[in-house]
Each structure stands twice: as structure tokens, then as C-alpha cells.
Amino acid sequence: MPSKSLLQRLVKWCPWLLRDEPKRPVKVLVTGAAGQIGYAVVAMIARGLMLGADQPVVLHMLDLPRSRDALNGVRMELIDAALPLLRGVVATSDEAEAFDGVNVAILIGGSPRREGMERKDLIAKNVPIYKSQAAALQKHAAPNCKVLVVANPANTNALVLKEFAPAVPAKNISCLTRFDHNRALGQVAQKLNVHVGDVKNAIIWGNHSSTQLPDASHGTAWTERGERPVRELIADETWLREEFVRTVQQRGAAVIKARGQSSSLSAASATCDHMRDWILGTPKGTWVSMGVYSDGSYSVPDGLFYSFPVTCEKGEWSVVQGLQIDDFARSKMEASASELMEEKTIAYEFL
């Protein structure tokens, strides 16, 4: 046993002996990284907002050849930000290089909806991209890579990815409806005049589109009287079924109208929330919304990516079971499932 003074001297000369074993970097792919959401999200990931403040990352960034200069500019800025968690950056327009060995894939690359654009046009532009990236995912990503599709039409792009990457387990593919979930929490918090962190379990069913059902009927909020049902606190069923639902459903369009382009910082933030909770787990008693491959829960048809309330533990999501669905919710949930079935049919016309 070395003497105390010898130990003290050892630590003085070799201070790294006291450090914990460093974590191995996780390789995170962001497609469309030169775009507006991509630009916001890469900085958040490299600051630890997605995988944790002690998790080093290597960023793989993919964008089209025509965006090469812009993508290189993002790479330069990441270097200039001197981010200690960032252990490497790959900036490329080659899908094979981008997907090589990645553990997490955030798929944002695509053509966003512009004002006045029809859903069919959006599908036509985006599904061929997801067919091509499915092949790269299956061939080059690390086994068990977790995938989040952000690009619209997000649910249908996720479905195309699943169908054309049959070796990738369906449970590893998801699409972003956490954004709508966060918007729903924000609207309830504003209505109740409480902090958004005090509201939970306002959830999203269905498609990431204007047919989705934002549902606050199972939500709760902390008040001076403890944790109470949102329904009881708001005590206005008409607001919950009409104004709340409409505001959340139309929020994307409202931001496009106000900004002239679609939401980006809130989308990037929700992207981090989605992945963080999936990988690191949801807090006890908290549900989040994720677009996942339907297993028939709540009579949602199989074979669709549909937003459900889920909890996550040890990197696995499970749909929250046993919620009471009233006739109002049932009819909206079915309408959103029908829209997804139509999108699936249209998608196949372009594949």
C-alpha cells in the first residue's frame, strides 16, 4: 500500500488518475444538417442536450451536394464553438459515409412544406429520399441504431424507411410528434397560467399533420392544491375539444405564416427531447408522444406509424395502455389513421 504522500504526489503528477473512465463517443447522424432545423440541432447535440452532459459525440452531417459550402460552414462553426463533448465531425454528401457506423440517426433532410403546398406534393418530393436512405441505413449503420424521422410527411417517411430497410427492427424507427406534444403542453400551461414544467401527459394521437388529435383529457398540472387533472382545472370542455385541438393542429401553419418558413428551434428542441427520453428514459409517471409502428393498441390499424403516448425505459418505448377513449377522441383518432392509410397509398404511387 503506497504511503499517503506517495498517493498525493501521484495525483499531482498524473491528475487524470482521478477522472472517471471516459465514455465512448456515440456517432450521431443528422441529415439535412445545412438546413434550418439541422443548424439548430447539431449545436444542441454537441452541447449534450440530446444524450447527456457526459456523453461525447461524433457528428455525421449529410446534405445535398448543392449545400456543400453551407454544410462546410456548419462544420467550421462547430469547431469554432470549442465544444468539449464534440469528438469529431464528418460533413458529407455521400449517404454511405454519412450512415457509416452511426448509433443514432436523425433524419431531417428533405423538402419542407411551403405555404399553399399540398400534402401530395410533399409526399412526392420526400418518399424517394427515404427509400434511398433506407438502403444506406440497413447497409451501413451500427446494429441497433435508433432512428428518428423529422422530415415531413414524417409518419409516412418513417413507414417507407421501415419497408425498405427490412433488417432494421421496426421498434428502432420512430417519427417526431414530440413537437406537437410540447406545443400541447405549452397551450395548457398558458391557459392555466402555470409553468410548462408543471404540466404533463397532454398527448398526441395520430399523424404529424392537421388531423392529429392533441388530447389533454388525461393530463395533470401542479397547482397550489397539488397535482390536479387538467380537465378539472380548465373546466371548459369546449375549449379542450375545439380551440386547444385547433391551435395545436394548426401551429405549424401559423408559424410558417408568421415567419415565412417552418419552425426550427422548437423542432430542434423537440428532436433532442424525443431522443433523450427514448435513450435515457422518461421520468416516472410521465408520458411522452412518439410516432411508432402500430401494434394495434387502441384499435389503431397495424402497419402505420402513428403517434401514441409512450413511456421509455432502458432504450425501449412501450405504449401506455388502458386509457379511456371517448367517442369524440375515437372519431378523431380514426380520421387520422385514415389519412395515414391514404398517405401510404399515395406514397406507393411515387416509389
Ligand SMILES: NC(=O)c1ccc[n+]([C@@H]2O[C@H](COP(=O)([O-])OP(=O)(O)OC[C@H]3O[C@@H](n4cnc5c(N)ncnc54)[C@H](O)[C@@H]3O)[C@@H](O)[C@H]2O)c1
Ligand atoms: N416532424 C416534425 O415535427 C417537423 C417539424 C418541423 C419541420 N419538419 C420537417 O423537417 C424537414 C426539415 O425542415 P427545415 O426547416 O430544416 O428545412 P430546410 O429546407 O431548411 O432544410 C432541409 C435540408 O435538407 C436537405 N436535403 C434535401 N434533400 C436531402 C437529401 N436527400 N439528403 C440529405 N439532405 C437533404 C436540404 O438541402 C436542406 O439543407 C422538413 O421536411 C420539415 O417539413 C418536421
Ligand SMILES: O=C(O)C[C@H](O)C(=O)O
Ligand atoms: O407544419 C409544417 O409543415 C412544419 C412542421 O411539420 C411543423 O409542425 O411546424
